[in-house]
Amino acid sequence: MDLRLPSKVLEHILSFVDSNEDRNSVSLVCKSWFETERRTRKRVIVRNCYAVTPEAVARRFPEMRSLTLKGKPHFADYNLVPDGWGGYAWPWIEAMAEKCPSLEELRLKRMVVTDECLEKIAASFKDFKVLVLTSCEGFSTDGLAAIAVACSNLRELELRECIVEDLGGDWLSYFPETLTSLVSLDFSCLDSEVKLSDLERLVSRSPNLKSLKLNRAVSLDALGSLLRLAPQLVELGTGSFSDKLDQEAVSKLSQAFSEMKELKSLSGLWDVLPEYIPLLYSVCPGLTSLNLSYATVQMPDLLELLTRCSNLQKLWVMDLIEDKGLEVVASSCKELRELRVFPSGAEGLNDTNVAMTEQGLVSVSEGCPNLESVLYFCVQFTNAAMVTIARNRPNLKCFRLCVMEPFAPDHKTQKPLDEGFKAIVERCKDLQRLSVSGLLTDKAFEYIGTHGKKLRMLSIAFAGDSDLMLHHLLSGCESLNKLEIRDCPFGDTALVANAAKLETMRSLWMSSCCVSFGACKLLSQKMPKLNVEVIDEHPLETRPDSSPVERIYIYRTLAGPRLDMPEFVWTIQKNPEIGVSHLAIK
Amino acid sequence: MISELEMGKAESELELGLGLSLGGGTAAKIGKPGGGGAWGERGRLLTAKDFPSVGSKRAADSASHAGASPPRSSQVVGWPPIGSHRMNSLAAKSAREEEEAGKKKVKDDEPKDVNKKVQVGFIKVNMDGVAIGRKVDLNAHSSYENLAQTLEDMFFRGNPGTIGLTGQFTKPLRLLDGSSEFVLTYEDKEGDWMLVGDVPWRMFITSVKRLRVMKTSEANGLAARHQESNERQRK
Numbered sequence: 001m002d003l004r005l006p007s008k009v010l011e012h013i014l015s016f017v018d019s020n021e022d023r024n025s026v027s028l029v030c031k032s033w034f035e036t037e038r039r040t041r042k043r044v045i046v047r048n049c050y051a052v053t054p055e056a057v058a059r060r061f062p063e064m065r066s067l068t069l070k071g072k073p074h075f076a077d078y079n080l081v082p083d084g085w086g087g088y089a090w091p092w093i094e095a096m097a098e099k100c101p102s103l104e105e106l107r108l109k110r111m112v113v114t115d116e117c118l119e120k121i122a123a124s125f126k127d128f129k130v131l132v133l134t135s136c137e138g139f140s141t142d143g144l145a146a147i148a149v150a151c152s153n154l155r156e157l158e159l160r161e162c163i164v165e166d167l168g169g170d171w172l173s174y175f176p177e178t179l180t181s182l183v184s185l186d187f188s189c190l191d192s193e194v195k196l197s198d199l200e201r202l203v204s205r206s207p208n209l210k211s212l213k214l215n216r217a218v219s220l221d222a223l224g225s226l227l228r229l230a231p232q233l234v235e236l237g238t239g240s241f242s243d244k245l246d247q248e249a250v251s252k253l254s255q256a257f258s259e260m261k262e263l264k265s266l267s268g269l270w271d272v273l274p275e276y277i278p279l280l281y282s283v284c285p286g287l288t289s290l291n292l293s294y295a296t297v298q299m300p301d302l303l304e305l306l307t308r309c310s311n312l313q314k315l316w317v318m319d320l321i322e323d324k325g326l327e328v329v330a331s332s333c334k335e336l337r338e339l340r341v342f343p344s345g346a347e348g349l350n351d352t353n354v355a356m357t358e359q360g361l362v363s364v365s366e367g368c369p370n371l372e373s374v375l376y377f378c379v380q381f382t383n384a385a386m387v388t389i390a391r392n393r394p395n396l397k398c399f400r401l402c403v404m405e406p407f408a409p410d411h412k413t414q415k416p417l418d419e420g421f422k423a424i425v426e427r428c429k430d431l432q433r434l435s436v437s438g439l440l441t442d443k444a445f446e447y448i449g450t451h452g453k454k455l456r457m458l459s460i461a462f463a464g465d466s467d468l469m470l471h472h473l474l475s476g477c478e479s480l481n482k483l484e485i486r487d488c489p490f491g492d493t494a495l496v497a498n499a500a501k502l503e504t505m506r507s508l509w510m511s512s513c514c515v516s517f518g519a520c521k522l523l524s525q526k527m528p529k530l531n532v533e534v535i536d537e538h539p540l541e542t543r544p545d546s547s548p549v550e551r552i553y554i555y556r557t558l559a560g561p562r563l564d565m566p567e568f569v570w571t572i573q574k575n576p577e578i579g580v581s582h583l584a585i586k
Numbered sequence: 587m588i589s590e591l592e593m594g595k596a597e598s599e600l601e602l603g604l605g606l607s608l609g610g611g612t613a614a615k616i617g618k619p620g621g622g623g624a625w626g627e628r629g630r631l632l633t634a635k636d637f638p639s640v641g642s643k644r645a646a647d648s649a650s651h652a653g654a655s656p657p658r659s660s661q662v663v664g665w666p667p668i669g670s671h672r673m674n675s676l677a678a679k680s681a682r683e684e685e686e687a688g689k690k691k692v693k694d695d696e697p698k699d700v701n702k703k704v705q706v707g708f709i710k711v712n713m714d715g716v717a718i719g720r721k722v723d724l725n726a727h728s729s730y731e732n733l734a735q736t737l738e739d740m741f742f743r744g745n746p747g748t749i750g751l752t753g754q755f756t757k758p759l760r761l762l763d764g765s766s767e768f769v770l771t772y773e774d775k776e777g778d779w780m781l782v783g784d785v786p787w788r789m790f791i792t793s794v795k796r797l798r799v800m801k802t803s804e805a806n807g808l809a810a811r812h813q814e815s816n817e818r819q820r821k
Contacts, residue, residue: 078664135669161671189671271682294675343666345676345726377666404666461665486664 010036020045039063046070048506049087049111050531053559054095065104066130067096071111073509073553074459075484077135080511080551082537084566089113089136090120091564097124105130112136118143122150129181130156140165141190148174158186158213169194169217175202184211188237188268193217196225203229213237216270220245220253227256236260238268241276241295250279258282267291274301284308288335291316293342303328313337313370318344319356319377326360330367339364340375343404358385365392373398380411381438386420390427399424400435406462406487409439416440422447425455432479435459445469449476456481460488467494474498484509492519499527507555511535515552518545523554524572531557534570684721713741713768713799724791730783734761734770741799761799769805772797781805 005013014037017023027037041061045068046052058064071087089111096103103125113136121128128151141164147157148171172187172194182202187194194217203209209230214223218239227233245253263283272295287309293316297305302317302325309315312333319341321329329336341356358381365371371393381403390396403417410417417438425431425448432454436444440463448455449472456479463469471494473483483505491514502508502523517534524532535551561573668676711720720740727733738761761770762783770782774793782790782797 075664077669078667079670080664161669163670293672296679342672343668343676345680377668402666406662406665459667461667487662 004032007032007036011040014040042066044068048555048557049092050559050562051506051555051557054092055099056558058095058099062100063102064096064100065102066107067092067100067103067105068107068109069111070109073484073507074110074482075486075509075511076110080486082535082566082568085535085569086562086564086566087111088564089117093117093120093124097121101125102127104128107132107134108136109134110136112138113143114138115140115143115146119146122146125151127153129153132156132158132160133162134160135162137163141167141169141171141192144187145171145174148172148179149176152176152179153181154179155181155208156184156211157182158184159189160186162189164190166191168192172202173198177201177205180205181208182206183208184235185209186211186213186237188213188215190215191217196222200225200229206230207232209233211235211265214239214268216240216268219243220276221249224249224253224256227253227260231256231259232262233260234262235265235289236263236267237291238266238270240270241268241272242270250276254279254282261286263287265289265291267294269295269297271295272297274298277301277305280305281308285310287312289314293318293340296320299325307332309333311335316340316342318342320344321360322355323357323360323363324355326356327363327367330363334368335370336364336368337370338373339368339371341377342375343377358382361385362388362392365389370395372396375400375402375435377402377404379404380408381417381420382410382412383415383417383420383423384410384412386417387423390423394427394429396424396428397430398433399428399431400433400459401437402435403438406437407439408437416444418444418447422451425451430454433457436463437461439463441465442469442472445472446476449473452477454479458483460485462487464488464490467491470494471497474501480504481506483507485513486510487512489514492516495519496522499523502527502554503529503556505556507553509551509553511551513548513552515549516545517543517547517549520549520552521545521572529556529558530554531561532571533565535568536570537568539568539570680723680726684723709794709796711737711740711797711799714801714804716741722797724794729787730762730790733782737761737770737797737799767802768799769802770797771800771805 010033014023014026017026020041020043023037023041027034038060040063042063043066044057044061044064046057047070049069049071057067069089069092071089072081072085075081076085076087087110089108093106097120101124104127106121106128107130111133113133118139121131131147131151131154136159139162144157144159144164147154154175169190169192175182175198179202183206185202192215194215196218199218199222203212203226210233212226212230212233213235214226214237216239218226220239220241220243223238223241227236257279260283263286266280266283266287266289269292274297277297281304284305285308288311290309290312291314292302295318298320299322302321306312306315306325306328310332312329313335315329315333315336315338317325317340321341326341329339339361341360356378358378361374361376361378362385365388372395374396375398378401381401386401409415410420417436418441421434421436421440421444425434431452434448434452434455434457436448436459442465445464445468448458452458455477458473458477458480460483467490469488470485470490473480474494475498480501486509488510490510495510495515496519520532520534523530531554533553533555534549535553536549538550540547561571565571565574709722709724711722722733722736722740724733727736761768771779772782772790772794773779773796775795777795779798785793
């Protein structure tokens, strides 16, 4: 008797299973479930583009409609990964063009995307709908024009913090008059001015437009006319907010803002003049997300704005907000879930009289019961503050503290910040992401290893005393997935002793530590499922085993050694004896 | 060339933990590259090239004894960890603020808006031999070194002064140590011209009216004037 579920029935059931995590589990049940699952998966996410080959992915998921890829390691954001390291989108686009021409959505993060890539996308995927590029580089506005002109069903085009060769604003004019499907457009990272009349026409023929993020070059005056054409926007990123407008223009703009009943997210606001902040008051009560991290709003204008944002869930702001401003957030924004405070440069590092301290974050932790994600740049911190924050907010999931002065101790007691971070990991049992800073000894990492059982991502800089620190982390943090370390005195012992752990993680990054070349070779030899990359821009002529490496990037992979390494990346497959590659492998 | 013997030695020294955890305290056994001692390693990690504005003496100090000062945040690559988009935006904002303040100051007698942090800290800087004066925001600086670096960038390299976030400092300071052909002087609220650097920074920024980058040869008389004015004050 055949007890197998007919595949058609299984397919139907699986159509309700959306989460990839669940689908991964489904695919492990048995061969027929694996087959049915793979044939029905539409959304594929590859979080390390070198963990698997494009061909293997295309083969496994022939019905793929959406592909998300991540390339360079996170520390590339801070210029720690040399140019030319890798993360090329081309092999993926080429493979998908051939095997999955029905692909509709592509989301790439930290990858090198060339104009050829964009042209290939435009030419190969007939029903292409979504292109989201985050922290990508390698393309110019010409590539954007290719997408604009060819993708007749385009819904989303978003460029988030990309480095684009800006050849002018013409690209926008390439959207044909027949394109009416646009839902989201984000060109905030571009410099050049686009033609306003073309932008207005595009907006007026896009009835489904929900998200529009302009670049700085779009003037305040232009904003007014755009808002009148799109009062249905849910997300708005303004351009520059600083032109001098006459009274009539100001009242028209005010009117336009008050018509925007659906607006939930506001960003941009470059160079915003204090006298224009009241223009935003009418939309504040509806906002759930406010990004002031590029806006020059200072106290007390910030206060006026924040007291009106009672539904805010996400706030990104600069340290111009000061402790006072964060107190207002604590009392006005009771729905707050995510807070990011960035440095404005206004806080001098040697200032004894700083306006934003640990107290600001303590206030928010007291006043906002749903706070679960924090990124906080500040000049100084104390253990007592962290203990209080942990007590107030055991529901924290992400805690990234950046005390900007390396090795800075608790500024009241002069002790290391070990006890503070101990409180955080002990109390916040669901903590998944942690970044530590300030003066830390091995004790801090013993605490993290002991308590950080759900920790998936950990970032460390200028910390610790010895190898023991790394050992605590690798042996203690059961859920550890991504570990990135810079400028810590970690050597070979802990790394080599916990080699098996590395296969359970997505990746490990260590730069300016004390890892020796010999250890890298040993790991490479013993752990074939890992790619151990030594990234040295200034390698020695001959490399003795004891010589330290500049950077090491280790990641698990099914794809074997990659074939696109530049000459400053060494893996054992390249040249095991000499250790310095004189030939770049193409 | 790595001989088999060396590889064998490396293997026995470094125990590969395939699922077995190693007890603590093994760190001391292995000869780690760069020598032992926590600070020694840090000293090695952050070498002189990370402290370009301080010169080689500092790096030598930090390598030889503990308790040497940690690196300044502004001097290390990729630190603080701010994405390059944000870094560029901050640097450009600083440059623009100076330009704006420069334009605004031309219309004199405007009442200072105390809420505008941007305007309050700006003072004029002139350099001997340079026709056009510049403006610098004192509030954006935290020390004499900071300020001197900005001025060097402004006048000697033609780049708008940044406030240290780009970490691009490559030249040693010269304006403050008397070794170059220029010195930095300032006019205080009483109208006296003094050498910069004599008083604590916080006192300086409350009393400075404007700055002048003066030829050292001309500044020789300043020390005397400075003493004179001190004597006047004491009386």
